[in-house]
Amino acid sequence: MKAVVCKAWGLPDTLVVEDGPDVVPGPGQVAIDVKAAGVNFPDVLIIQGKYQFKPELPFTPGSELSGVVRAVGEGVTTPAVGDKVIAFTSSGAFAQQIVVAAQAVMPMPPGMDFDTGAAVTLTYGTSHHAVVDRAALQAGETMLVLGAAGGVGLAAIEIGKALGARVIAAASSEEKLAVCREHGADATINYATEDLREAIKAATGGKGPDVIYDPVGGEYAEAAFRSIGWRGRYLVVGFANGEIPKLPFNLALLKGASIVGVFWGEYAKREPAANARAMRQLMGWMAGGKIRPHISARYPLEQTAQALNDMAARKVTGKVVIVPE
Template structure:
């Protein structure tokens, strides 16, 4: 079988595709023929040794996947050969086969295709944990989503609307904002052509958003926080801009506001029952048509480096997936 390998820390062009032995599941493991693997911004950081999680070299990047069970190890009872499943793992998804712990594997909902199944776990898991658990967004409240056309941003929009909130989407181009509108955004801000603070003021009638969802960081963080509503919650998701902002701590004091950290991977590890319940709610919303991942690109395994380069250059709208069997 073929797999992408990161043999030394570096940019995507340092990755290689090599032939490896077929996987054999150990005790408690499920071997899967990977049909699709989701690409996420942390994948860009992990191969450069710039992420919270630091695997040992060499390793295969990629954390979310969907496929078909090819074999099961001793003690596995919840899955059998031929089952269509999705999984979230620490590494290894950018390959034609993977052996995943049984607890990391779940059945694919009926009627779901592999590409969509591979685009759900991290983005929607992160956004559900952020919006529902950490921010406790309520019906009737307003949420501002920065970087709204990315995978987690679109997921946040859909989750906000499923909860009955009003959602303002901010992105860098009108084309990206149109995708946000199609996924339910009530108001749009182009922060390349508009003054962010003035646009937020106009969109909220001067009140400010109750929740700000920020996976971007950089120069937008401070003006956004200065615009937050009284008792607002500012969700720190990540730093796709590449710059970790420094906020004056008098700002949360003046607004009675909260800075709230969001680290879904650690949440899923520490609170597996709560995470499983969240995934069940997401699957229910998907069955009802309230959420649907937007997949803007599909790449063969040999094109993995290009997929990551497009992600790093912020050319991606919604999600892109690797199709390892191509």
């Protein structure tokens, strides 16, 4: 089987595709033929050694996937060989085959395609944890989403709308904002051409948003936080801009606001039962048509580096997937 391999910390073009033996599951494990693997911004950081954890070299990147069970290890009663499944793992998804722990696998809902299955866990899991669990967004409140056309941004828009909130999407181009509107955004801000603070003021009638969802960081963070409403919650989701902002703490005092960290991977590890409940709610929303992942591109395994370069250059809207076969 073929797999993408990271042999040294570096940019996407340093990755190689190599042949290897078919995988064999051990006790409590499941072997899966990968049909699609989701690409996420952390993948760009992990191969450079810049993420919260560093896999041991060499390794295959990629953390979320969908596929068909090819074999199960000793003690595994579910899933069974031939089942269509979704899985989340620390690494290894950018390959034709993978072995994961059985508890990291969930059945793919009937009617779901493999591309969609590979686009659910990290982006929607992160945004559900952020918006529902950490921010406790309520119906009738207003949420501003920065970097709204990315995978987690679009997921946040859809989740906000599912909860009955008003959602303002901010992104860097009119093309990206059009996608945000297609996924439910009530108002949009182009922060490449508009003054962010003035636009937020206009979009909220001077009140400011109750929740700000920020997966970008960088230059827009302070302007957004200065615009937050009373008792607002500022969600620190990531730093796709590459710059970790330094926010003056007096702003939190003046607005009675909270700065709330969001680390879905650690949450899923520490609170698996809560994460499982969140996934069930997401699947229910998906079945009801309230959320629908936006797959903007598909890449063969040999073009994984290009997919990661496009992600790093912020050329991606919604999700892109690697199709190993």
